[in-house]
Amino acid sequence: xxxxxxxxxxxxxxxxxxxxxxxxxxxxxxxxxxxxxxxxxxxxxxxxxxxxxxxxxxxxxxxxxxxxxxxxxxxxxxxxxxxxxxxxxxxxxxxxxxxxxxxxxxxxxxxxxxxxxxxxxxxxxxxxxxxxxxxxxxxxxxxxxxxxxxxxxxxxxxxxxxxxxxxxxxxxxxxxxxxxxxxxxxxxxxxxxxxxxxxxxxxxxxxxxxxxxxxxxxxxxxxxxxxxxxxxxxxxxxxxxxxxxxxxxxxxxxxxxxxxxxxxxxxxxxxxxxxxxxxxxxxx
Numbered sequence: 001x002x003x004x005x006x007x008x009x010x011x012x013x014x015x016x017x018x019x020x021x022x023x024x025x026x027x028x029x030x031x032x033x034x035x036x037x038x039x040x041x042x043x044x045x046x047x048x049x050x051x052x053x054x055x056x057x058x059x060x061x062x063x064x065x066x067x068x069x070x071x072x073x074x075x076x077x078x079x080x081x082x083x084x085x086x087x088x089x090x091x092x093x094x095x096x097x098x099x100x101x102x103x104x105x106x107x108x109x110x111x112x113x114x115x116x117x118x119x120x121x122x123x124x125x126x127x128x129x130x131x132x133x134x135x136x137x138x139x140x141x142x143x144x145x146x147x148x149x150x151x152x153x154x155x156x157x158x159x160x161x162x163x164x165x166x167x168x169x170x171x172x173x174x175x176x177x178x179x180x181x182x183x184x185x186x187x188x189x190x191x192x193x194x195x196x197x198x199x200x201x202x203x204x205x206x207x208x209x210x211x212x213x214x215x216x217x218x219x220x221x222x223x224x225x226x227x228x229x230x231x232x233x234x235x236x237x238x239x240x241x242x243x244x245x246x247x248x249x250x251x252x253x254x255x256x257x258x259x260x261x262x263x264x265x266x267x268x269x270x271x272x273x274x275x276x277x278x279x280x281x282x283x284x
Contacts, residue, residue: 015042016072018096019249022048022080022125023103025058028142028219028241032100034062035242037069040250046093048078048103050085078103080121090128098138098249099129104194111190112181118194119177123170123201135211140248141202143195143216143258150192151269163196164268166203166256166284173200199258199268203284206256215253217244220261220274256284 019036023029024047033045047062049055055075063070076092079085080103101122105114122141130139154160162168162176180193199216206214219241240261247253247263260266262274272279 016044017042017098017250018044018046018093019098019100020046020048020076020093020096020129021100021102022078022121023050025049025051025054029100029102030058030062031237031239032102032219032242032245033058033073034066034069035246036249037062037072038066039242039246043072045073046076046096047073048076048080048089050077050079050103052077078125080125081116083124086124086128090132093129093132095134096129096132096137097134098140099126099133100140100142100245100249101125102142102245104142107188107191109190110181111177111183111185111193114190114194115177115181115197118191119197119201122198126201126205130205130209130212133209133212137212138249138253139202139205139212139214140245141198141214141216142245143198143218144191145218145221145260145271146192147195147199147216147258148266148268148271150189150196152271153189153192160269163200164284165200166207168200168204170201170204173197196268202258203256210255213248213253213255215248215255215257215259217248217259217263218261218266219244 021029021033024033033047036043036045047055047059052075059073059075062073076089078089103121104118126139151160151163177197202214202216220239244259244261244263248259253259257265258268260272260274265278266272267279
């Protein structure tokens with residue numbers, strides 16, 4: 001008996017490991033989405049984009065360059081700073097293997113403007129989509145070496161411990177973030193603070209969801225719209241920005257850790273360069 005084409009297509013799609021990548025219409029997000037499709041044969045990508053036109057163009061570009069990805073990538077309109085947008089997007093997704101929180105902003109914004117997408121947006125997406133993850137599913141939060149650099153610059157040992165402890169409650173963290181946001185950013189800490197806060201969120205999510213693997217990674221210093229004119233030289237296509245995300249989403253990454261751009265475990269309070277020995281700790 002010949003099965004209907006619609007049934008075959010639905011069965012084939014449901015057997016794939018589905019991953020949502022937010023902020024994926026350009027830059028690092030698009031590169032991660034593309035390499036998932038080209039490197040992982042049984043993958044399917046929801047390409048999250050705030051602008052549906054740009055998102056659709058990104059999907060078309062990926063399918064044109066990689067025809068074997070056709071049918072395995074789908075636009076998902078998603079503004080991580082909007083409850084309504086995130087809820088509407090989540091209602092369209094039944095099940096996920098992985099979630100990659102890439103959407104965010106870069107430098108030269110106020111603390112509140114930076115925290116809104118980089119911390120609160122990622123948290124909003126996790127709350128909406130983590131219930132969709134299968135047992136053993138993955139969450140990859142896109143962090144930055146700016147996070148350990150920020151923590152390394154804190155003189156108060158108690159505050160340094162606050163940003164590196166898996167025991168820091170999110171309520172306490174967000175109260176602290178409100179204090180930071182109420183003051184001018186004279187020292188230019190907005191971005192590093194937002195990514196250090198993402199590390200705390202990662203550790204708390206891992207504790208709350210032991211059946212999942214929740215990690216933060218650094219994609220490396222890559223030339224994108226966020227870093228243009230700041231010394232980065234390699235575009236996403238020229239860089240290895242996909243290596244750590246794919247390790248977190250499909251590899252043997254552990255639970256609740258931070259991985260450098262070389263997919264090696266790294267500390268939260270001091271910069272570890274690619275190729276340097278891995279960080280080892282039983283506490284965080």
